[in-house]
Amino acid sequence: MKKLKLSSLVLATSLFYQGAALSAEHEVKMLNNGTEGMMVFEPAFLKVEKGDTVKFLATDAGHDSVSAYVPDGAEGWTGENSKDITVTLDTEGVYLYKCTPHVMMGMVGVIQVGTVTDKSGAEKASEELLAKMAMGKDRIEKYLAQVN
Numbered sequence: 001m002k003k004l005k006l007s008s009l010v011l012a013t014s015l016f017y018q019g020a021a022l023s024a025e026h027e028v029k030m031l032n033n034g035t036e037g038m039m040v041f042e043p044a045f046l047k048v049e050k051g052d053t054v055k056f057l058a059t060d061a062g063h064d065s066v067s068a069y070v071p072d073g074a075e076g077w078t079g080e081n082s083k084d085i086t087v088t089l090d091t092e093g094v095y096l097y098k099c100t101p102h103v104m105m106g107m108v109g110v111i112q113v114g115t116v117t118d119k120s121g122a123e124k125a126s127e128e129l130l131a132k133m134a135m136g137k138d139r140i141e142k143y144l145a146q147v148n
């Protein structure tokens with residue numbers, strides 16, 4: 001009996017640590033020049049789990065990260081120019097965000113949180129971002145295509 005109690009304690013403890021390990025932190029750099037060209041988030045498409053955090057890094061100055069579309073019930077974010085910002089994503093769905101000074105150059109990003117069955121809301125919202133872009137228009141479609 002005593003042995004059984006001990007093993008269930010060990011099991012409970014290991015489950016606790018597994019739970020803690022599941023919540024990951026991801027990093028997105030804000031760059032003047034990236035592998036995709038000028039004025040980009042890198043990586044611009046991220047797939048994360050519910051409860052994960054994403055840290056936007058002001059690697060280069062002059063950028064910000066501001067949400068442009070979030071799923072129902074989720075909170076948006078407004079980063080300051082040239083500052084890091086960390087957001088926790090607790091609601092499943094597709095998130096769109098932009099860099100305010102460079103959205104017209106296609107500086108946008110997409111985050112998928114958990115399982116997404118319907119991305120039509122994000123696709124519709126992307127049209128509004130596309131209307132503001134003079135270049136890099138192909139980026140947002142490319143990122144949204146990676147949602148699965």
Ligand SMILES: [Cu+2]
Nearest residue numbers: 063099102107
């Ligand atoms: Cu920017």
